[in-house]
Amino acid sequence: MYDLIIIGGGPAGLTAGIYAVRYGMDTVVLEKNVLPGQIAATDMVENYTGFTAISGPELMQRFKEHAETVGVKIESAEVSSIISEDGKKVVVTDSGTLESKTVIIATGANPKKLGIPGEKEFMGKGVSYCATCDAPFYKGKTVIVVGGGESALTDALILSNVVKKVYIIHRRDKLRASRILQERVSRKPNIEIVWDTVPEEIQGKTGVENVILRNLKTRDVYTLQVDGVFVYIGIRPGTEFIDVKKNSSGFILTNEKLETSIPGIYAAGDCRDTSIWQVVTAVADGAVAAVSAHEYIMELDEQ
Known part of the structure; x- marks a missing residue:
């Protein structure tokens, strides 16, 4: 059983993975695309701190290389559902099922x-x-x-x-x-x-x-x-597979710790109900969600 399964390998998911590994959590990132994230489809990024200008694909590649360098395990899989039972989360994918203590949903959103x-x-x-x-x-x-x-x-x-x-x-x-x-x-x-x-x-x-x-x-x-x-004719979050509280547009509702309506399941980045959809806020969400998941596990271990 994993400590944490992260669904989505964009900026939010990979940042969550980096933080989780630093906290010593047994973690895997599940991603269905070779180079994920809306940012990978952006020609040039000029508003991400530390880079005057960098192409979207290059920035996404750097995120991935950073995550892999520190030991984040990334696997190719598409998730169809998540089942919460007996204190664990069962993640059903197209290549089998995985079990974890916590889950972070970082599946992003795509403009129509x-x-x-x-x-x-x-x-x-x-x-x-x-x-x-x-x-x-x-x-x-x-x-x-x-x-x-x-x-x-x-x-x-x-x-x-x-x-x-x-x-x-x-x-x-x-x-x-x-x-x-x-x-x-x-x-x-x-x-x-x-x-x-x-x-x-x-x-x-x-x-x-x-x-x-x-x-x-x-x-x-x-x-x-x-x-x-x-x-700007609408935006569609990738949240169809998870049954948690969402707003009318399908974006996941979270508290300040980015926890969803199901304890132990978190949401980070563009898939959640947030004020802006930006790579910098997605990265911040990933860090917060990973720390929150670690705190949840620590509380479980004390019970």
């Missing part, structure tokens, strides 16, 4: 995709899902933000302080974001809302150059020249 031509091809080359991460790359340029909710307007405001022009492309004639955000957007002279419209294709050579848009009411199709596309 538009599913249009050019989106996949230009991901990290003009298509982004995070203005906090990528806004500086578009200084003085023109971008579109797709969506009408809180995240879309928040990041449109972030972008408006850097870029020349922001178009908010929204499929309806009314925004879903809070009134205060709508008021802030309305006061920005370089933000323009394009109503009743959806993107149909993203075009370019080595980077984004144009977006094909369709007005859903008039059915008119036209081309808009832009340098970047920021997509």
